[in-house]
Amino acid sequence: MTWRRAVPYVGATGLIAYAVLAGTAPLFLGPAALSLLFLTLYYVCLAGAWNFFSGFSGYINFGFVLFVGLGMYASVIGFVDFKMGLIPGYLTGGLVSAIVAAVIGYPLLRIRGAYFAISMLALAEGARVLISTKYLTPLTRGGAGMPVLAGNLTQKYYAIFLLAVCIVLATMFFARSYFGLSLIAVREDESAASGLAVNTTAVKVSAFVVSAFFAGTAGGIQATFLHYIEPFAAFDIKYTMLSIVMAMFGGLGTVLGAVIGAVTLQLISDYVWLHLGQANITVFGLILVCLVIWMPDGVVVRLKEMGILPKTRWI
Amino acid sequence: MTADRPILEIHDVRKSFGGVHALAGCGFSVGEGEIVGLIGPNGSGKTTLFNTIVGYLPLDDGRILYRGENVTGLPPYQIARKGIGRTFQVTRIFPKMTLLENVTLPTGSADANDRAYELLELVGLADLQDEYASDLSFGQQRLLSIIQVLMLDPWLILLDEPAAGVNPVMQKKLLELIHYLNEEGRTFLIIEHNMDVVMNNCERVVVLSMGEKIAEGSPDEVRRDEAVLTAYFGA
Numbered sequence: 001m002t003w004r005r006a007v008p009y010v011g012a013t014g015l016i017a018y019a020v021l022a023g024t025a026p027l028f029l030g031p032a033a034l035s036l037l038f039l040t041l042y043y044v045c046l047a048g049a050w051n052f053f054s055g056f057s058g059y060i061n062f063g064f065v066l067f068v069g070l071g072m073y074a075s076v077i078g079f080v081d082f083k084m085g086l087i088p089g090y091l092t093g094g095l096v097s098a099i100v101a102a103v104i105g106y107p108l109l110r111i112r113g114a115y116f117a118i119s120m121l122a123l124a125e126g127a128r129v130l131i132s133t134k135y136l137t138p139l140t141r142g143g144a145g146m147p148v149l150a151g152n153l154t155q156k157y158y159a160i161f162l163l164a165v166c167i168v169l170a171t172m173f174f175a176r177s178y179f180g181l182s183l184i185a186v187r188e189d190e191s192a193a194s195g196l197a198v199n200t201t202a203v204k205v206s207a208f209v210v211s212a213f214f215a216g217t218a219g220g221i222q223a224t225f226l227h228y229i230e231p232f233a234a235f236d237i238k239y240t241m242l243s244i245v246m247a248m249f250g251g252l253g254t255v256l257g258a259v260i261g262a263v264t265l266q267l268i269s270d271y272v273w274l275h276l277g278q279a280n281i282t283v284f285g286l287i288l289v290c291l292v293i294w295m296p297d298g299v300v301v302r303l304k305e306m307g308i309l310p311k312t313r314w315i
Numbered sequence: 316m317t318a319d320r321p322i323l324e325i326h327d328v329r330k331s332f333g334g335v336h337a338l339a340g341c342g343f344s345v346g347e348g349e350i351v352g353l354i355g356p357n358g359s360g361k362t363t364l365f366n367t368i369v370g371y372l373p374l375d376d377g378r379i380l381y382r383g384e385n386v387t388g389l390p391p392y393q394i395a396r397k398g399i400g401r402t403f404q405v406t407r408i409f410p411k412m413t414l415l416e417n418v419t420l421p422t423g424s425a426d427a428n429d430r431a432y433e434l435l436e437l438v439g440l441a442d443l444q445d446e447y448a449s450d451l452s453f454g455q456q457r458l459l460s461i462i463q464v465l466m467l468d469p470w471l472i473l474l475d476e477p478a479a480g481v482n483p484v485m486q487k488k489l490l491e492l493i494h495y496l497n498e499e500g501r502t503f504l505i506i507e508h509n510m511d512v513v514m515n516n517c518e519r520v521v522v523l524s525m526g527e528k529i530a531e532g533s534p535d536e537v538r539r540d541e542a543v544l545t546a547y548f549g550a
Contacts (some may be wrong), residue, residue: 178425181412185420188409195369196421197395197467311413311445 007308015256018263022161026154034157035225040266041160042222046239047246047258048167049214053207054244055252056180058187059109063120064215064243066127067097069235071216072223073131073140079150079224086151090159090220097216098209105205112190128235145230148223159221164259167214172255174207175313183207184253184313249291251300255314260299320383322347322471322502323368328377330363330526337363339526340377345471350493350503352517352534354510356546360526361506362404365473369401370394381471395421400469404476404506406456408463410449414440417448417459421466434462437492454481461489465496472496474505478512490516514538522546 054061071093078084078092131140174180182203185193194200223229250261273280295302303309321344330338337360345351366372370391379387418431435441438458478486507513514534522530524546
């Protein structure tokens with residue numbers, strides 16, 4: 001079975017080629033194509049950030065957009081009201097989301113399964129409503145939204161590219177560490193892990209905060225790409241759903257799963273949209289159903305189980 | 316027998332679930348270096364007692380001391396770090412982690428050490444170290460869960476029915492391992508239904524019934540105890 005042995009090499013070559021091409025894309029791509037690639041990388045960031053916590057811990061975060069939306073608002077307010085530079089503005093988005101994650105993480109991460117998922121979903125919806133209320137209007141401009149002009153396309157493109165690279169490398173480093181190993185143990189059997197000296201609360205909250213930081217930073221970059229944010233766009237549940245679907249497709253709790261999922265599904269969805277117009281959602285849905293039947297745990301996990309990829313945590 | 320300071324002291328512990336008094340004022344102590352059997356009919360509170368010792372269940376009342384230090388109410392990971400390890404009646408390993416990852420986790424580091432390889436070798440699982448634990452047989456998973464606990468370098472080891480569902484050869488190997496570790500000075504408290512295992516390997520036996528200690532002594536003393544016979548056979 002020589003093809004089996006070839007898979008890791010072909011895969012690695014493909015990923016490196018993709019990274020090199022994506023890293024140099026502004027040199028040879030026009031604005032339209034660059035924007036499409038920007039969106040793909042944005043989803044690599046979101047799926048990667050979601051996977052960093054939920055993929056490894058098994059705590060399925062259905063309110064992930066809370067951190068994306070907060071990051072959007074925090075960085076746009078930074079740009080508009082505080083005249084921040086591009087990088088400080090983006091990092092402000094990440095930091096605000098991270099702080100909120102730390103505050104809600106302690107109480108919320110005590111509840112498991114569906115209850116955690118529902119609480120997060122409710123929090124994300126609540127945040128959207130709160131942002132629109134008159135109490136926060138002086139800061140957020142309520143339903144009227146906020147326009148933002150910061151950076152040019154190439155700068156924003158490099159920002160999202162660098163963030164995507166950081167997230168992948170951070171996940172790889174994390175997966176190899178004791179921290180990552182103990183979060184996987186939490187997913188597999190939380191109370192058994194605590195009996196084997198794992199401080200489960202500390203591990204969960206830390207990963208939750210890092211995930212929120214990445215999501216908030218990505219949100220900030222996306223906000224400048226959109227030029228305008230308002231509560232429904234910033235807290236769009238689509239961001240949560242796509243992150244989950246992409247991370248699951250690629251392989252939960254793996255390093256490369258989120259990249260493979262985001263790139264593949266974004267390509268499929270662009271292609272289907274381009275060629276089938278209104279039917280795209282139906283076709284996309286059918287493709288997803290097939291994938292879930294054949295590879296319920298995602299591409300990377302399946303390849304590991306088949307022995308094609310080694311069962312190491314850093315892939 | 317318990318001339319030195321006991322490694323584990325249980326004082327009048329109580330735990331109820333609704334109207335069920337799982338532990339109704341139970342107390343005994345375990346000396347350093349002993350192998351103590353904990354027996355009793357089903358529902359007598361043995362596993363509940365284990366769960367309270369390692370911090371999985373909060374006590375309603377009573378105190379648990381480890382080496383003279385009050386460990387009541389500490390979270391499980393802190394109790395584990397102090398050197399108390401336990402296995403479960405129903406084996407709980409981490410299925411989608413490799414064997415090596417399973418045994419390195421308790422060391423608090425992601426780098427496998429010599430002891431991890433040594434223990435995998437000892438139970439004959441070294442060749443499978445890079446496979447997922449879910450691919451192991453039931454008996455192999457049980458062995459894995461025991462060496463996992465040993466990776467904590469525990470001085471008090473609580474085993475919940477270690478011999479159940481393990482074939483006789485493995486059982487013999489397991490008991491050899493227990494005695495080997497005991498000679499290193501490690502203390503064992505073992506829940507076991509297999510009376511041959513208890514009688515031949517434990518120096519002392521504690522008998523629970525209805526959440527209370529009804530007898531304590533050498534295997535022979537306990538075997539002849541009226542209260543024990545009544546609890547087991549209702550005679």
